[in-house]
Each structure stands twice: as structure tokens, then as C-alpha cells.
Amino acid sequence: MEITKRFHRILAIYFQLQGRSVVKAQDLADRFDVSLRTIYRDMRSLEEAGIPIYGEAGSGYSLTEGYKLPPTSFTQEEILSLAASEKLMQKFVDPNMCRHFTTAIGKIRSYLRYSDKSNIMVLEENMWMSSPSALFNEKVPDALSVLFEAIAARKIVAMAYRAVDRDEANQRHIEPVGVYHEGNFWYFLAYCHLRETYRNFRIDRIEAIKLTADSFTKAHKPLSHYLERKEHNDLVTVRIRIDREFARYLQWERSYYGFLHDEKDGDHVIMTFHSHNMEQEFARWYLRFADHATILEPPTLKDAVRQILNKIHL
Known part of the structure; x- marks a missing residue:
């Protein structure tokens, strides 16, 4: 039983390495509820199996550039979760991002067996989500996509934002740190050049948004750092x-x-x-x-x- 459990953990660690550029040992230990020593031992097992893993103290582990295994098979539960996630994306993300996700799911479907495709179709026909119109400003249907792109590329965003106490929007240049969903709305935290501090914004109050070519002027901590501080203070x-x-x-x-x-x-x-x-x-x-x-x-x-x-x- 312990051997089987370890095998599944090592396999899951490999998929984590395939899906991320860098994976920290402490994050893996927390995810699988094991010690750091156990994670180090699992990494050695992967290396002994011929998986080219690169590790750097203080940074994490990653696969050697260009190394990938062929696409793996999916369980029935994983396949059905893909169909469910597509419906959820239709409700909770902007139309532009939903189109990209649908395209990605379509590529995955091309590898599935006929019976698996049929199961997905049955599930899709029997799932319904209400309209997501309240989440986004109709004039800016790609706001979430722009923010995600800015966070990944570390580029400054120019936007017209109407605060709750204002009748008109004002122009701001921001450095988005992270996006989060709370209650019924999407929010994002960013460093605001106008206010010269970190501010929380609501995405449906954006009236215009554009990604600039200018890089961030600051090194920002992860979103969790600011949200935890907000939790304690407010x-x-x-x-x-x-x-x-x-x-x-x-x-x-x-x-x-x-x-x-x-x-x-x-x-x-x-x-x-x-x-x-x-x-x-x-x-x-x-x-x-x-x-x-x-x-x-x-x-x-x-x-x-x-x-x-x-x-x-x-």
C-alpha cells in the first residue's frame, strides 16, 4: 500500500514538473503532506529513472528545456472535469479568455477516444450556467485577459477606471500584481502610479484598458502577501x-x-x-x-x- 501511494505521488510530482517552469520542494511537501526529505528522495527516484531534472538551491526544480513525454491518457473523471471546467469558464471569465480555453480543450479532445467524446457531449447537454454579464463591463469584454497577459509579461496597463464614488472614469497606469474572485465579482490588486501605492480594483468598473510596452518599475511580492495583510488589517x-x-x-x-x-x-x-x-x-x-x-x-x-x-x- 505504501509503495503504491509513493508511486502515485512521484507520478504526480512529475506532472507538476511538466506543467510548471519551476516547482519548489516546500510547495510539493505541503501539497502531498510529506516532509522535505521525502520530496528530495522522490526527486532522486525520478532522476534515477532517467528524467532530466535541474535543481537550484533557493529556486526549485524544473525539467531540462525541451524534455517532454508524449501526451498521457486521461481517466474518465478527468475527462468529464474538462467538460465541466469549460462550462465554468463560460460563466466566470471574459469572452476572449473563454475562446482561448475552448480552443485548448478542442485540441485535447482530438486525442480522446470516441466513447470519451460522447461522454463529454452528454455532460455538456445537461449542464447550464446563468449569464455572467454582471462580472464584466460590456464595453471592455477582454479586461481579464489583458490583466493576465500584463501579469505574465510584467507590463504596465493603461486603463480608464470609474471608482464607486465617481460619476466619471479617470486615467490610471497600473502594474497588476494578481487577480482574485470574491463574492460575485472579479477584483485585482495593482500598484497604482497615480496614487503611488497598492490598490484593489473591481474589474467591472474598468471602462477602457490597454497593455503598454512599458515594463514594471517595481518588483512585486506574490498576491497572497498583499491579501493576507489585507485580511489582518481590515x-x-x-x-x-x-x-x-x-x-x-x-x-x-x-x-x-x-x-x-x-x-x-x-x-x-x-x-x-x-x-x-x-x-x-x-x-x-x-x-x-x-x-x-x-x-x-x-x-x-x-x-x-x-x-x-x-x-x-x-
Whole structure:
């Protein structure tokens, strides 16, 4: 059993090496939940099997340039996941990127057996995704593609961006660091030359975008570095008590508002959240079910709800 497990791990490591330019030993150890010593031993096994691996201290492992094995066979589960991923791409990425993905999937399909192609067709006919129109500005259908290209090529982007508190867009030159999906929207973090600091932007508020020929002026850390710092600095802990019978209706939305966990409390459920925007976003969401809930903490959330209620004209 242990030998079989190790074989599958070594094979998975090889596919990681095939799919990435550089793979770090620590990332592999974390992925497979083993020690660094185990990863080093697995790498030696691959080298002994004739796989030309290049390793550099502090950088990682990579395959020698030009070395590739012929296309491998796919399991039925992997093949069906390709069809599902194409549907998800249609919903969550811009039309330009979706076209590229569809072309790539088409090339993979050309290697599949007839029965596998038939299975994909059956799955496609029985999957449906709602329109993704809210994710992108219709005037800029390729915004996500441009940002991905800029991140990969380390090129500055020129864009017209309309902030939530402005009626008109202003021109900005940015250095995109990374893109992330949160709630119902795509966001990206970038160094803004106008503000001379890092800012978060929402993709559907871009009104024009263009990749320039100018290279980045700074060396940026990975996206995770900035998001982790944002998590620590901006989060507010919120606890609310909700009628137990009503709480089940919130399970599809609560993750958008920073849901952490819940606990039963007699006829109620106590939910705990980490909120990024407590005074506006969370307070307005709370009003949708306020007649079935009580705010436990913080007191400032109660004040925010009262301020909204005082502005209501009936």
C-alpha cells in the first residue's frame, strides 16, 4: 500500500514538473503532506529513472528545456472535469479568455477516444450556467485577459477606471500584481502610479484598458502577501444570533460576507463572521433578515444599522 501511494505521488510530482517552469520542494511537501526529505528522495527516484531534472538551491526544480513525454491518457473523471471546467469558464471569465480555453480543450479532445467524446457531449447537454454579464463591463469584454497577459509579461496597463464614488472614469497606469474572485465579482490588486501605492480594483468598473510596452518599475511580492495583510488589517469580527428555522435560508449567501462558523443555541444559531465592510455591506445585508436576528457584537454594527434605518423615508 505504501509503495503504491509513493508511486502515485512521484507520478504526480512529475506532472507538476511538466506543467510548471519551476516547482519548489516546500510547495510539493505541503501539497502531498510529506516532509522535505521525502520530496528530495522522490526527486532522486525520478532522476534515477532517467528524467532530466535541474535543481537550484533557493529556486526549485524544473525539467531540462525541451524534455517532454508524449501526451498521457486521461481517466474518465478527468475527462468529464474538462467538460465541466469549460462550462465554468463560460460563466466566470471574459469572452476572449473563454475562446482561448475552448480552443485548448478542442485540441485535447482530438486525442480522446470516441466513447470519451460522447461522454463529454452528454455532460455538456445537461449542464447550464446563468449569464455572467454582471462580472464584466460590456464595453471592455477582454479586461481579464489583458490583466493576465500584463501579469505574465510584467507590463504596465493603461486603463480608464470609474471608482464607486465617481460619476466619471479617470486615467490610471497600473502594474497588476494578481487577480482574485470574491463574492460575485472579479477584483485585482495593482500598484497604482497615480496614487503611488497598492490598490484593489473591481474589474467591472474598468471602462477602457490597454497593455503598454512599458515594463514594471517595481518588483512585486506574490498576491497572497498583499491579501493576507489585507485580511489582518481590515477584518472586523461580527456575531449575530438568528432564529434556527430561518438560519438555513442564509447558507447560500453567508460565505460572501465572511462567514467563519456557527453554533447551535437552543432555538437559535449563533453565526460568526469576519467582515471587510461591516458598516455598509454587512449592515445592509443584515437588514434583509433583521426581524429574525439579533446583533451580539460589535456595538458599532448596531449603530450602522440604526443610521441606515434613520435615512429610510416611508
